[in-house]
Amino acid sequence: MTGSSRPEPTPRVSQPVDSDDARPKVPAVSNLDDGVSVPTLAELAMPRVENREPARVGLRVSLRVSSKKRGRELGLVLESQQIGYTLAYSADGWVLELDLAARDAALAAIATYERENAAWPPPRVKDVPRHARSIAVLVAFAALTMFHVLRVAVPGEMGAWLARGRADSMLVLTEPWRMVTALTLHGDAQHVLGNAVSGTIFGTALARRIGPGGALLATAVAGALGNAANAVYYAAAHSAPHRSIGASTAVFATIGLLVGVELVRRLLKQRREPVPRMRRFVERVGPVVGGLALLGSLGASPDSDLGAHGFGLALGLLLGVPVGAIVNQSGATQGEPTLAPPGRLPQLALGAAAATLVIGSWALALA
Secondary structure, three states: OOOOOOOOOOOEEEEOOOOOOOOOOOOOOOOOOOOOOOOOHHOOOOOOOOHOOOOOOOEEEEEOOOOOOOOOOOOOHHHHOOOOOEEEEOOOEEEEEHHHHHHHHHHHHHHHHHOOOOOOOOOOOOOOOOOOOOHHHHHHHHHHHHHHHHHOOOOOOHHHHHHOEEEEEOOOOOOOOHHHHEEEOOHHHHHHHHHHHHHHHHHHHHHHHHHHHHHHHHHHHHHHHHHHHHHHHHHHHHHOOOEEEOOHHHHHHHHHHHHHHHHHHHHHHHHHHOOOHHHHHHHHHHHHHHHHHHHHOOOOOOOOOOHHHHHHHHHHHHHHHHHHHHHEEEEEOOOOOOOOOOOOHHHHHHHHHHHHHHHHHHHHHHO
């Protein structure tokens, strides 16, 4: 060996830095703390050089990664620490090639990255309904169906019930109870069954959020207001009277109530937990878009009263916002409401108020 000789180049060493299993968003580097920094036999035979001549002549080490995507991800980590590397495909698979002198710094940077992102993405807190399941809405729509059956079963009475209870744009001010009674009248079995099924589905979802009694009362009130708004619109825009029947206005009012309650819940959650602007926009617009989509798919058929459906949805949304502000009062870190759900007695009182509204309206109509 002469004075000008240099150490012979050492073969590249392939060393795994991660396993094949990975988290959905931030893949794990699961073996960084499990011996990845322990040198192999080949590395023990290799001279440890830092800022010396061998490092300047191109002595390299290869860190094996599970995929090209993983290599690019870890490459960004190395770039942030100004560590040069090359992502290449070899007989061992995808590897990050870097100077031997930068090996320890690279492993430390990757370990820090993994440690700082171990809890990312954070677990999402599931929205747990405030109220237990209840059959109150199912019973209410079953009673509505039975009312139709009994009304049809009496010969010659169907027309009399319609004349006294249907919504009429010319009578909205003089006989306002028609806005409620019209919700209980249907033209045929298909009409009442369709409203009963859809009303039970959406009404039960609303009952899980504001309680069964509150859901029945809010649905009756919002449905009646939807009929009233529709009647006022036709009275102002058309000279001929507009008459309508059916619980579909109340069904779309229920959808609007759900939209309003959910929208307020999301706004309050965003106030506590800041989120990116685009996600904030989607979370705010999503419930409204969903409600409009249901209006278009379920309430815009040629034979339906689109005005009544639209006004029902709009009035339900307007009523759902203050209702949502009440039931979603929250100050806890995980979004749990600080306002305890009303007990059984208040819900019974709200349900009784809804029944009184309907029965009282029919008492006025038949008087």
